[in-house]
Amino acid sequence: MAPYGLNSSLFVAMNYDQYYESSSCSRCLSITGESGTVTAFVADLCYECGYGNLDLNTALWYTVVGGDPRISEISWHFTPCPDEQEKFCWKDGSNPQWFALQVPNSRDGIKAMEINGVEGEVIGVTSFYQVSPSEAIDMENVEVKITSNQGITSKATLKSSDYSDCPMTDDSTSSKAGTSGGTTTTVITDTTGATAHYTAWQAYRRRRVKFY
Template identity: 25%
Template sequence: MSSSPASRLISSIISFLLLLTSPACLVRAIDGTSQQTGGNLAGGTCMFTNYTLPPGIYGSTMSGPDWNAGAMCGACLFVQGERGSVVAMVVDSCPSCPKSRVNLFSDAFPKVGDPSAGTIKIQWDIVACGITGPIVLRNKTGSSRYWFEMQVLNANQPITSLDVSTDGGKTWQATTRKDYNYFQKAGGGGGFGADAVTVRVTCQDGRRVVAPGVGVAGDTEWRTPVNC
């Protein structure tokens, strides 16, 4: 039995909307280049120590100008080459690389281009990571009520800011993102004078995720109620 014109129209609209929301739909389609890199997740400039990349997401290194002093740490990129495409998270920087360079870890590069080619042409864009778990907040070694440094991991989007409240969200104090990918109390550092605080992270699309009762002791991790 053939479908009606109305049902075919609805099906076409749904297919079009799915195409627009697919990572394969490169909205900006930035032209760039890529080389294969051995990868340095734990020791990279984003300092993703003890972090495991989510299934289906590979590692990448971004050129210094695009890395933007750590602002792109944790961002996911859809990278398209002549062989295919991958989704790769920015976990390290390459200060000497030219603008728009995205180097891929050795397990990802062959899916996009020929490793024997050396440098290949690619197109890339920032996409949502598609992570189903929560955002992870990690306190740096030495953090306490007297010194605050916190890292944001596992976010579906790049994080643009992190604010802290010591009064349950009535007022907020800003932090500054350092180029080693930790947020430090604005104004030169120091602590917030509390053993537990409320943390608010702002995602690239403007959404805010609030986590109450977050401890500030060094080398501890906390999870937010939701992701971006």
């Protein structure tokens, strides 16, 4: 699910170290390349990417860098999403006995979540927090408390209409003419500053597994 105000086809897979056990999932990034600066978001985990590395999907590569696979200078850093109002999305299969939520557009990532007073547990490497409460959840009255990476807390009471409309990201429509089967890209960089320049290249592979 893309954060409010962003193009859903412009997303990256974050390296393992800076994925921060899913707390970077859905965070927004400002990425600058030869073709300009674009705000994108984290939608996946790249296990094999080292610290500072990003794996860009096809649409983002052509928007920020463009052209055939080659070395290119870029820079990137985390940035607040355009609309900082939290959006909640439930995981398919959620029910009164087992419930899981994610927050696609938090300002600085989610560190913790409580659902109806029960501390949520992250599902694997996803950004979903799950609970199995002793008392059944009223799906039309879900009390949620989230804590950001900076320790900022916020609360919400959700109805099903507040969390049920959450289409996932899809790279299948983002390829452009001249690509080979939706090729994705890898960017090597660092987060020490937005003005420093680093290198980027387009990877010769396609990521097929998305964790959120």
